[in-house]
Amino acid sequence: MQNHIEDLLSAYMDHELTEDERQQVEDHLESCPHCTAMLNELMDIQNQVVTAFHSIQAQEGLEDQVINAVGVDASKQRNWLLVPLLTVLCFITIALVAAGSLLFKFVSVGFRVLYYLVIALGSILGSNPYTIAGLIGFSILLIVVSSISLNHLFKTKSI
Ligand SMILES: [Zn+2]
The missing domain is CATH 1.10.287 (Helix Hairpins)
Structure with a gap:
């Protein structure tokens, strides 16, 4: 039974690992389809979050709507x-x-x-x-x- 590196994947994606840990993750990914699939999934999620974040834009007149909702003129x-x-x-x-x-x-x-x-x-x-x-x-x-x-x-x- 192989030791998977799922715990390190998130840190790996964010470039938060040491050189040794990064090497360990990359070596493991080469031989483990399970962790590679997991990494791809995490990257998909991250991309979706980033895309969603960038697609959020304040609609026209939002400030006025908020001010009206709060009841402050x-x-x-x-x-x-x-x-x-x-x-x-x-x-x-x-x-x-x-x-x-x-x-x-x-x-x-x-x-x-x-x-x-x-x-x-x-x-x-x-x-x-x-x-x-x-x-x-x-x-x-x-x-x-x-x-x-x-x-x-x-x-x-x-x-
Ligand atoms: Zn694995």
Whole structure:
């Protein structure tokens, strides 16, 4: 049983073999009708592909057809406005996402600080009833001020 060289035929056709490999293929082809037939077949296919490739030509008016199919009319000015409009929308979206995550981080850090502050103040002032009343009043004031400032923040951030 002969070792056929089918794997090398494609590379042989494309002149991608080394000198030794090329010699090996040519020697084999001289004595093997099977591989010679295979080579002829591959060459036929390659010729067909090349012919088909060269016969492909853009038909008349194809550009206009594509443009019409996509629905873009170059003569209309509003399409030129579409690009900056989309860019601005993208920037607004990115800005909102960035502001949102920043705000979330800020709020979560604020809550953590407030939590430790309450624990620390609670242990210090727990013994004195008058300071607790003062603290409650101060807390209410703080809540009102922070809600006003948060409200203001949301109003300026929202578009
Ligand atoms: Zn062979």
